[in-house]
Amino acid sequence: MEIVILVVVIAVVVILGAGGLVIGSRRKNKQQLPPPPPSAPTITKPPAEPHVGDEAETPRAEPRRTIEEVPLPGATAAPDTLEKAPQAPEPVVIDQPEPSAGRLIRLRSRLSRSQNSLGKGLLVLLSRERLDEQTWEEIEDTLITADVGVTPTQELVGRLRTRVKVLGTRTPDELRTLLREELITLVDPTFDRSLRTESDRDSPAVVLVVGVNGTGKTTTTGKLARVLVADGRSVVLGAADTFRAAAADQLQTWGERVGARTVRGPEGGDPASVAFDAVKEGIAAGADTVLIDTAGRLHTKTGLMDELGKVKRVVEKHGPVDEVLLVLDATTGQNGLVQARVFAEVVAITGIVLTKLDGTAKGGIVVAVQRELGVPVKLVGLGEGADDLAPFEPEAFVDALIGE
Numbered sequence: 296m297e298i299v300i301l302v303v304v305i306a307v308v309v310i311l312g313a314g315g316l317v318i319g320s321r322r323k324n325k326q327q328l329p330p331p332p333p334s335a336p337t338i339t340k341p342p343a344e345p346h347v348g349d350e351a352e353t354p355r356a357e358p359r360r361t362i363e364e365v366p367l368p369g370a371t372a373a374p375d376t377l378e379k380a381p382q383a384p385e386p387v388v389i390d391q392p393e394p395s396a397g398r399l400i401r402l403r404s405r406l407s408r409s410q411n412s413l414g415k416g417l418l419v420l421l422s423r424e425r426l427d428e429q430t431w432e433e434i435e436d437t438l439i440t441a442d443v444g445v446t447p448t449q450e451l452v453g454r455l456r457t458r459v460k461v462l463g464t465r466t467p468d469e470l471r472t473l474l475r476e477e478l479i480t481l482v483d484p485t486f487d488r489s490l491r492t493e494s495d496r497d498s499p500a501v502v503l504v505v506g507v508n509g510t511g512k513t514t515t516t517g518k519l520a521r522v523l524v525a526d527g528r529s530v531v532l533g534a535a536d537t538f539r540a541a542a543a544d545q546l547q548t549w550g551e552r553v554g555a556r557t558v559r560g561p562e563g564g565d566p567a568s569v570a571f572d573a574v575k576e577g578i579a580a581g582a583d584t585v586l587i588d589t590a591g592r593l594h595t596k597t598g599l600m601d602e603l604g605k606v607k608r609v610v611e612k613h614g615p616v617d618e619v620l621l622v623l624d625a626t627t628g629q630n631g632l633v634q635a636r637v638f639a640e641v642v643a644i645t646g647i648v649l650t651k652l653d654g655t656a657k658g659g660i661v662v663a664v665q666r667e668l669g670v671p672v673k674l675v676g677l678g679e680g681a682d683d684l685a686p687f688e689p690e691a692f693v694d695a696l697i698g699e
């Protein structure tokens with residue numbers, strides 16, 4: 296009798312042990328992040344940590360199995376699974392992003408829509424036989440249609456007319472040179488467009504990325520992480536868009552591609568505390584830069600703005616925020632200017648990222664938005680590709696518009 300009990304106990308222990316191994320090996324196979332450096336804490340957190348009072352997880356919809364399909368313990372299934380258990384983890388493939396220098400020149404063909412309607416349009420008008428009143432009006436219209444804005448347009452046309460008259464300029468080459476100079480003046484080469492992604496403190500530089508939904512915040516944060524990694528920096532990402540779980544997943548995917556860690560919190564959790572934790576982890580890991588992606592969508596505009604203000608204040612408990620980047624979708628034109636005004640009231644914007652310039656003929660928005668905020672465009676998005684984010688350079692931009 297005792298022997299029978301002993302045999303049963305051993306059998307149970309063996310079965311439970313096998314189950315444990317299978318679960319263990321599944322967990323191992325799910326691990327995708329690169330191993331943390333020995334001193335660094337694990338930064339990426341699980342998507343949702345249940346708290347007291349939280350509702351239980353909804354049951355997973357698994358296909359029902361009939362009793363015949365369930366293998367008996369000790370039958371063929373268990374040894375089969377056991378054989379597969381000691382698999383080597385899949386090697387982590389980390390991208391090697393291209394350096395950011397000279398990207399605007401490499402990507403200039405992406406500006407083709409603005410090129411055709413703004414740059415080439417102006418050159419055609421300027422090379423007319425007679426530069427009469429009507430031609431100058433058409434030049435003004437072209438600039439205004441490209442979203443340059445009324446005042447800057449009038450300034451440019453006024454200066455150009457005077458110079459053409461005074462200099463007696465007529466040849467297409469001379470006119471192109473004058474137009475180039477005036478456009479560059481309008482885009483304003485005197486702005487400091489450097490990104491403050493390195494701090495002179497002991498702690499990392501903190502960059503906050505803000506903007507309304509769909510403008511390209513998460514994509515820009517991901518692309519920027521790549522730029523920084525390409526330049527040899529270490530980056531920690533903060534997924535302070537807790538409005539949707541998918542937002543944190545999206546950011547984490549960008550991060551994983553370049554080996555940057557993502558700090559995230561539970562869906563619907565407090566964005567300010569995620570941002571705070573991200574900076575904390577950045578400090579602990581000795582990172583160079585912490586990039587914080589924020590939500591662009593909330594039930595109310597007031598809610599969004601309150602939340603944003605709080606994120607910034609809470610992060611500042613660690614130290615100053617070095618850069619607040621406002622992401623604007625260039626295709627939304629004047630709407631972007633309205634957004635810019637609202638955001639600028641809540642957080643001090645230090646730089647503008649103009650995305651989707653590849654999809655618009657209205658490249659003049661660069662001028663209008665800088666005028667609106669008195670803040671420079673620092674980066675431009677020129678496509679959906681991972682390296683389609685370029686530092687903004689006035690000369691290269693104007694050259695791309697009017698074709699060198």
Ligand SMILES: Nc1nc2c(ncn2[C@@H]2O[C@H](COP(=O)(O)OP(=O)(O)OP(=O)(O)O)[C@@H](O)[C@H]2O)c(=O)[nH]1
Pocket residue numbers: 506507508509510511512513514515536542590591592650651652653654675676677678679683
């Ligand atoms: N063509 C083009 N598409 C872009 C560019 N930047 C972003 N996008 C696309 O715009 C869409 C929205 O980008 P997201 O980064 O998710 O925007 P978001 O601001 O984070 O949106 P929410 O999280 O919903 O607030 C995506 O399909 C991007 O691929 C760009 O420079 N050019």
Ligand SMILES: [Mg+2]
Pocket residue numbers: 512513514536542589
């Ligand atoms: Mg987003």
